[in-house]
Amino acid sequence: MSLWTANEAAKATGGEVRGDWAVSGVSIDTRTIEAGDLFVALKAARDGHEFVAQALEKGAGAALVSHVPDGVADGAPLLIVDDVLTALEDLGRAARARTKARVIAVTGSVGKTSTKEMLRTVLKRQGKTHAAEASYNNHWGVPLTLARMPADADFAVIEIGMSNPGEIEPLARMARPHVALVTTVAAAHLEAFDDLDGIAREKGSIFKGLAPEGIAIVNGDLDTSSTLKAAGEGFETQSFGATARGNDHHLIHVVLSPEATICKAKVAGQDYLLKIASVGRHFAMNALAVLVTTRALGGDVTLAARDISHWAPPSGRGTHEDILLDAPEGLTLTLIDDAFNANPTSMAASLEVLAVSQPVDGVGRILKGRRMAILGDMLELGPDEAKLHADIADLPFMDQIDIVHCSGPLMRSLWERLSGDQQGIYTETAAEMAAQVHTLIDAGDVVLVKGSKGSLISKAVDAIRKMSQAQG
Structure with a gap:
């Protein structure tokens, strides 16, 4: 066809x-x-x-x-x-005009790709669903995703991102969503904005692209939630969250186990029990947003709640994998690969996942499994970047993490705040960290690697994986 x-x-x-x-x-x-x-x-x-x-x-x-x-x-x-880019945009608009699909647009400082993939997972069981395979959310990614949309799709999930002011609205108008969702507002790309409220206004501009009778969905737990709700004025606006009493939909209870996230949610007064096959409180909030979005689309929320268990994060976004360190003995460690992006909110979420993980004792050289973090710089945070890195040390669950290794000039601020055995090594570059990683890890450890993509901390992930391949 x-x-x-x-x-x-x-x-x-x-x-x-x-x-x-x-x-x-x-x-x-x-x-x-x-x-x-x-x-x-x-x-x-x-x-x-x-x-x-x-x-x-x-x-x-x-x-x-x-x-x-x-x-x-x-x-x-x-x-x-x-002009080729203009023509691609024209193809995208034509594809949007000819489809009868219900279109969802997703943005947010954190969680937009995971939420987009959760929506793909649950909606494809309710109809023919189109979504970008990767994070195609910029000035060429959005028209490309639209241009690829089959005319007979039932649902289309469009991810929209930004680095600077004024980028979201034209992409949202191109997508003309029936439902637009803002997952959260956090200190990401803060150097391009005056403050978090400026980021919220930019995220809220996604609602300017809503089709008539469209629905705006916002995170109601934020300091900037009122800004998001104001941006949705003129459309039906619904809020979700875990703390604010005035939310329309609620995350009631979350339990993090070493293998899964179990949560209870109330959507439009109806209770739903969810099991997410990955660990993270932030995944529970994303799942709630998915249920709210499914309801706004007129979909089956009960079916979506059941099918959310089929979702797993893509590589580089919190995936857990076993790394074989000693083939004859079968000794392994657990790698949490989250080296694709980072800001203070996502860093806290990943470190909480590490804090509830279960290392294995009695194996390896040290005989005590450790919760270990290898952290690269969080980029584009603006003038307070040093403080935002140092403040990681004050997270309430940091005392559950045994050792933290830091890489990059910004992460030095955190490293200097750490003390005792928790203070691991510091390297100026990710390449230096990757060269030493084999001396840092041991069987039984759970190792989180986290940082902005531009920090290149993924080199440490590659080095750990190569240790496993050497045993093959």
Whole structure:
């Protein structure tokens, strides 16, 4: 079944068609392109026009270009437009206009990708559901996700992110969601805003894209909740949370075990018991938001509550995995890979997960399993960044963590606040930490690796995994 015919794509973009073609997908990357895709020659670090010939050789059904690239035959299937990104946006709008899907837009400083994936998990059991495979939430990711949307989808989940003011509203207007959700507001990208209220106003601008009769859903437990609710003025606005009495929907009880999160939620007066196959109080809040969103869509909330157990976080976002350190003895440690992003809110959530984990005693060199954190810098936090790092030491569950290793110039502020055996090593760079990680860990340990993507602390994750591969 075709996603776009040449005529449909030309009508949407106003472009000039070369050849008669139909495509079954849309791609911007020749490394992952599939036969039958429309290759979109975006300009990023490199000009996508340089890869058009390669894309066609790999079986692309056509290419979206602003000119005929060198090395491409005259008869090649093309759609020639004035500007490729603008044309991709036009395709996205056309895809949104033709679908009868119920569209959900999700944003938030923390939890938007996890919530998007939870929604995908529960909604695909209630209808044909479309969502981006990765965190495609920026100025090209949102139109790409929309352009890939099948016309016969029942649900579409669109993730919308931002780094600077003014980025969310145009993407929300493109998506025109029936339901828009703000998971939370936290000190992420704070250097681009005056304060948290500025971040809340930007997040709340997602509601400006709501379709008529749309529903705005906000986290009601925040200091900035009133700002979010004001942003939803003119639409039905619903709130969820665990602490504020005035919320419409409530997270009543959360129990963290070493393997799962069990919680009880009340949605529109009805109680639901949820089991999430991953550990984290923040996952419980995301799950509540998913139930509220499902209800707003007119979906089956009971079915969603049951199916939330099928969700698991993607790699780099809190996944737990066993790492084999001694093949003959079968000795392992548990790695919590959360090295994709970090801010004070998500850092606290991950450290709480580590605090309730269960190391294994009686194995390895030390014979006592430890709860260990290897932390990289939290980036883009603005002028108070040093204090925000140091304040991690004051989290109420930090005394449950045995040792903390810190990497990066910002994390030095935390490292200097630690004392005694809890103060591990400090390195200026993630590469230095990765080079020493084999001397730090032992069988029986539970090891959290957490930091912003730009801190490169994922190098420590790679080093730990290579220790396991060496035993293979």
